[in-house]
Amino acid sequence: MTPPSSLNPMDRRKQRIDDLAASSARLRDTAAGNVLVVDDAGTVDETPGVSLIASAWRRLRRDPVFLVGAGITLVFVVLALIAPWVAPHDPAFGYLLDKVRPQSNPIPGPEAGFPLGADDKGRDVLSRLIVGARQTLIVGVCATVIGLVGGLVLGILAGAFGGALDAFVMRVVDVLLSIPSLLLAVSIAALASQPSQWTVIIAIAVVQIPVFARLLRGSMLAQRSSDHVLAARALGVKRSAIVFRHMVPNSLGPVIVQATLVLATSIIDAAALSFLGLGNPDDDAPEWGQMLGRSQQYIQDNAHLAVYPALCIILVALGFTLMGESLREALDPKSRR
Numbered sequence: 195m196t197p198p199s200s201l202n203p204m205d206r207r208k209q210r211i212d213d214l215a216a217s218s219a220r221l222r223d224t225a226a227g228n229v230l231v232v233d234d235a236g237t238v239d240e241t242p243g244v245s246l247i248a249s250a251w252r253r254l255r256r257d258p259v260f261l262v263g264a265g266i267t268l269v270f271v272v273l274a275l276i277a278p279w280v281a282p283h284d285p286a287f288g289y290l291l292d293k294v295r296p297q298s299n300p301i302p303g304p305e306a307g308f309p310l311g312a313d314d315k316g317r318d319v320l321s322r323l324i325v326g327a328r329q330t331l332i333v334g335v336c337a338t339v340i341g342l343v344g345g346l347v348l349g350i351l352a353g354a355f356g357g358a359l360d361a362f363v364m365r366v367v368d369v370l371l372s373i374p375s376l377l378l379a380v381s382i383a384a385l386a387s388q389p390s391q392w393t394v395i396i397a398i399a400v401v402q403i404p405v406f407a408r409l410l411r412g413s414m415l416a417q418r419s420s421d422h423v424l425a426a427r428a429l430g431v432k433r434s435a436i437v438f439r440h441m442v443p444n445s446l447g448p449v450i451v452q453a454t455l456v457l458a459t460s461i462i463d464a465a466a467l468s469f470l471g472l473g474n475p476d477d478d479a480p481e482w483g484q485m486l487g488r489s490q491q492y493i494q495d496n497a498h499l500a501v502y503p504a505l506c507i508i509l510v511a512l513g514f515t516l517m518g519e520s521l522r523e524a525l526d527p528k529s530r531r
Contacts, residue, residue, distance in 0.1 A: 263516025345406020353414025
């Protein structure tokens with residue numbers, strides 16, 4: 195390159211225009227997702243860049259913790275969806291009822307066609323575990339979705355408007371968070387006149403609402419001072435458009451990751467409420483926590499009735515937890531290892 199001092203004014207002007215054009219093209223490449231690397235000689239190396247989602251996926255597909263968690267979760271979800279078709283027997287029918295002897299043999303053991311034995315009513319334990327996966331998934335997903343929607347509403351109100359509304363919403367959230375989650379869920383479920391599956395879902399959802407609300411509110415407060423929000427305000431964009439087009443979409447990442455972790459908590463809390471007798475009283479529709487509760491009177495001589503549903507609850511909660519923690523580390527640059 196010819197030194198600028200040796201060029202005449204017209205040539206220096208042309209070179210300056212060429213340099214500006216090259217800089218503009220590099221900025222466009224950067225905005226399009228290309229990474230610019232400058233070596234010691236001043237040469238620019240343009241390599242294709244990747245988005246945050248693509249970068250996170252590259253990390254996740256090589257992360258054994260995520261693969262184990264995703265594998266457990268996938269097996270659980272698929273099994274819950276196809277449970278009625280893969281269960282070997284009707285979970286509500288007492289096939290081995292004629293072998294139940296209250297004094298000598300209250301729990302029939304394993305035999306041909308019934309590898310895990312039967313319960314005190316002669317019903318196949320394996321079929322009840324498989325069908326119970328569907329009930330557990332329904333409770334966990336419904337409670338998480340309701341809690342997520344409620345938390346989004348409160349978080350948007352607090353994070354977008356601020357002021358007195360923010361203070362009021364956050365004080366309510368603080369009160370709810372100050373109560374242990376399981377104690378609050380038990381208190382809410384106990385208020386129902388008749389225990390049912392929906393009382394468990396509502397109780398768990400109310401417990402999760404303040405968690406999502408505080409998380410979204412914190413993310414939106416960080417977005418309020420970001421450059422793109424300030425630029426939108428300077429251009430006179432309406433508040434509603436700023437909130438729903440700029441702030442909320444950029445604040446949902448941590449909330450979605452938290453929803454994965456909350457699913458594990460919801461499954462454990464649902465099992466705890468059913469174990470205490472606050473869930474669905476109809477045991478013809480099996481659920482793991484309900485099965486765990488009914489097994490307590492036979493646990494000394496037939497511990498397997500409690501071990502099987504307990505292991506299912508532990509494995510599923512572990513799968514969601516491993517997957518959620520891996521997602522959090524992959525999507526959050528501050529926590530990347």
